[in-house]
Amino acid sequence: MSKRLAGKVAVVTGGSKGLGQAFAKRLAEDGADVAIAATSLATETEEIVKATGQRAIAQICDVTDPESVAEFAAVVQAQLGKCDILVNNAGIYPFHAFDEMSFEDWRKVLAVSLDGTFLMCKAFIPGMKERQFGRIINLTSTANWLVIPNLAHYNAAKMGVIGLTRALATEMGEFGITVNAVAPGLVRTGTTEAGPQLHMFDPIAQMQAIKRTAVPDEIVGAVSFLACQDAALITGQTLAIDGGLVRL
Numbered sequence: 001m002s003k004r005l006a007g008k009v010a011v012v013t014g015g016s017k018g019l020g021q022a023f024a025k026r027l028a029e030d031g032a033d034v035a036i037a038a039t040s041l042a043t044e045t046e047e048i049v050k051a052t053g054q055r056a057i058a059q060i061c062d063v064t065d066p067e068s069v070a071e072f073a074a075v076v077q078a079q080l081g082k083c084d085i086l087v088n089n090a091g092i093y094p095f096h097a098f099d100e101m102s103f104e105d106w107r108k109v110l111a112v113s114l115d116g117t118f119l120m121c122k123a124f125i126p127g128m129k130e131r132q133f134g135r136i137i138n139l140t141s142t143a144n145w146l147v148i149p150n151l152a153h154y155n156a157a158k159m160g161v162i163g164l165t166r167a168l169a170t171e172m173g174e175f176g177i178t179v180n181a182v183a184p185g186l187v188r189t190g191t192t193e194a195g196p197q198l199h200m201f202d203p204i205a206q207m208q209a210i211k212r213t214a215v216p217d218e219i220v221g222a223v224s225f226l227a228c229q230d231a232a233l234i235t236g237q238t239l240a241i242d243g244g245l246v247r248l
């Protein structure tokens with residue numbers, strides 16, 4: 001049986017670890033070649049993708065920097081020929097009380113999630129339009145709907161991602177491009193296990209309908225689905241993958 005993403009090329013930002021690495025692996029298992037952009041070279045993810053038999057490239061790329069994104073897009077074009085599936089996963093979530101949050105702190109969090117998504121969309125949408133096919137999947141978070149202090153920048157950024165998702169979906173529908181967001185709840189990654197989230201795993205799990213903390217492999221199936229042909233009529237949506245923590 002042919003794999004559902006056979007012949008497709010996916011770009012995953014922030015794919016060196018955590019959720020991004022899991023997305024890259026699953027999209028490759030489903031038949032896509034994968035290009036990974038991250039602030040450190042995603043050699044491990046590149047090997048994981050290649051082990052599935054798919055082509056992979058890993059590039060250091062700062063999604064907040066227009067030149068860096070343009071260089072990355074040129075490498076993707078030269079080595080993989082196109083981008084059909086764009087997963088805007090790069091994101092940071094440092095905790096800062098609002099009173100102690102500098103403008104720089106604020107700008108940095110918005111830059112990675114929002115500027116990064118904007119720049120990657122600008123880089124890859126023209127090719128998607130030419131081919132009349134595209135799947136854009138943006139990472140937001142159900143943290144937006146919870147009362148977790150010290151995340152004003154993150155909540156603003158991730159709500160912005162939902163706004164951008166809806167706006168782009170409206171403009172891109174006629175070109176065969178769908179644009180959706182996925183909103184994980186709290187997921188165990190190296191970063192959440194090393195941060196203040198460590199003490200939130202159990203309390204948040206208790207608030208969910210399904211009372212356990214997710215791991216990245218439980219988030220990937222939804223992204224693969226939104227990337228495939230079966231999801232051709234789904235666009236502008238935000239899908240919570242959070243064990244029933246919030247209902248969007």
Ligand SMILES: NC(=O)c1ccc[n+]([C@@H]2O[C@H](COP(=O)([O-])OP(=O)(O)OC[C@H]3O[C@@H](n4cnc5c(N)ncnc54)[C@H](O)[C@@H]3O)[C@@H](O)[C@H]2O)c1
Nearest residue numbers: 014015016018019038039062063090091141186187189191
């Ligand atoms: N882990 C969770 O509980 C959770 C929940 C909801 C949403 N999310 C979102 O999912 C995404 C991934 O989270 P994670 O926990 O896997 O993160 P992570 O810290 O494990 O990985 C972040 C990735 O983003 C990359 N990155 C950071 N800044 C970048 C930049 N300027 N340019 C390019 N790449 C950059 C890093 O290199 C890394 O590969 C984020 O957008 C996050 O907000 C995570």
